[in-house]
Amino acid sequence: MTVGTQIRFPAHLAHPFSPAGRADPYPAYDWLRARAPVHYDAASRLWLVTGHADCAAVLRDQGFSASAGQQGRARDEELPPSMLTTDPPDHTRLRAPGLLLLGPAAIASVAEAIAADVDGLLDRLAERSVVDAVAEIGGPLATSVFLRLFGLAESDRKVFAQLAQAASINLDPLAGPQVAALGRSAMGELTRFLDAHCASAPPSPLARLAADDRLSRPEMLGVLGLAVVGGWQPLAEAIGNALYWLLPRPEALAALREGGREPARVAMDELLRLEAPIPFTARVATRNVALPGGQVPQGARVLAIVAAANRDPAVFERAGELVLDRTPNPHLAFGGGPHFCLAAQLVRQTGAVLLARLAERFPAASLADPEPAWAGTLIPRRLRALPVRLGGGDAY
């Protein structure tokens, strides 16, 4: 069995958390996965887990605590424990009512409205020669999804989007004290906004959740706050990340155009595999654990690097390539085990509608900047901007 501590990270590769590594962490991930899939990183004092079997085990094994792993995030001071920051049995109690908001019935109830929002959004952009897919497609689409999900009015769009954007700071584990303080205050404001709307919510998943007596009011607000912080920006950025891979490949766009919704759903999973918006998640080992690729000691702070696991050649053929019809696709971009993303179906459904409609309406869509810059944040992995030429036309 490999003992990760004995292997040194080579000087010629950018550390995945360094500025160069954040722009392109995959060479470092490939190196680690091949030589030390369970590796103690002295620079960050974290155990970096990069193999698919190892990450899947970390996410599922009860020897790893999410509650301890997520401690210290700024959002925790403004919110009661949420399902992401608890372990069973508390986690099980908090997650069950979450299905009122994100279960199959709730998602089906907003599907048509979200599809109409996608059409409206593309209509408004159709006249433009170049648009920024991050700010003008991903962001507004994510806001539409939450407005529908929570039963909020279109007039709430601007305030909600500002609050969601500000609260998303809490995702970044490397945010400095000043930025973290801003994130805390944004979280408080978002919680007060949601609290006020719960009181007057029209019939909607939000109203059903608010009326459910399995959760106290603060716990219910914790579920909602977590959904916004954990979902709004990852969903927004997933769209830019997906188009970054898709648009330079006209044959992929053509396949989507001809295939429609179901192939687009399969494609969305593949795009999330290649460019996971949440590249890793933290846990703490509550005992010594033997993973397939190495051992971690009790108390170890562990990162399950799903972005590395998603390109493990032991599981995925042509792991670094876009294989649009890849099935099965056991990627870990939505996590795994008890904390598996509660909104995975919503994300697949929304992404599939967007991709299918965009491919249909803009068959010649292309990147206006072939080398867009990645943002410096670790979570979510996101592009600063993605200028896209929808139908040809003027230069950017």
Ligand code: HEM
């Ligand atoms: C592309 C978009 C998204 C990605 C990649 C994503 C990914 C993830 C991942 C990796 C986890 C597990 C975290 C862990 O194990 O520590 C998670 C959990 C979660 N996600 Fe998502 N997510 C996305 C969108 C959303 C959206 C839109 C929502 C809400 C509307 C949402 C709600 C949640 C919730 C509530 C949890 C916690 C589940 C639990 O702890 O039991 N996510 N997500």
